[in-house]
Amino acid sequence: MQKLRHYASFIGTSNHKDLLTDISGSRRFACIEVTASINMSHPIHYERLYSQAIISLYSGERYWFDSNNGGALYYVF
Numbered sequence: 001m002q003k004l005r006h007y008a009s010f011i012g013t014s015n016h017k018d019l020l021t022d023i024s025g026s027r028r029f030a031c032i033e034v035t036a037s038i039n040m041s042h043p044i045h046y047e048r049l050y051s052q053a054i055i056s057l058y059s060g061e062r063y064w065f066d067s068n069n070g071g072a073l074y075y076v077f
Contacts, residue, residue, distance in 0.1 A: 017031065017033075
């Protein structure tokens with residue numbers, strides 16, 4: 001077993017895309033824009049969701065902020 005640092009996750013909503021920026025313009029959170037209704041008629045398959053997250057992590061997908069992109073990650077669904 002490997003000991004890892006603890007992290008916190010926060011989720012919120014806004015009608016604005018420029019929320020929580022500091023004076024440098026850096027955002028230290030991932031923005032996810034939802035462009036369609038969320039289908040609530042089917043249950044979420046958490047095992048599949050976590051499996052995809054692990055696959056993305058181990059395949060090298062970037063999950064951290066860096067100076068090359070202004071410190072922000074942005075996804076559109």
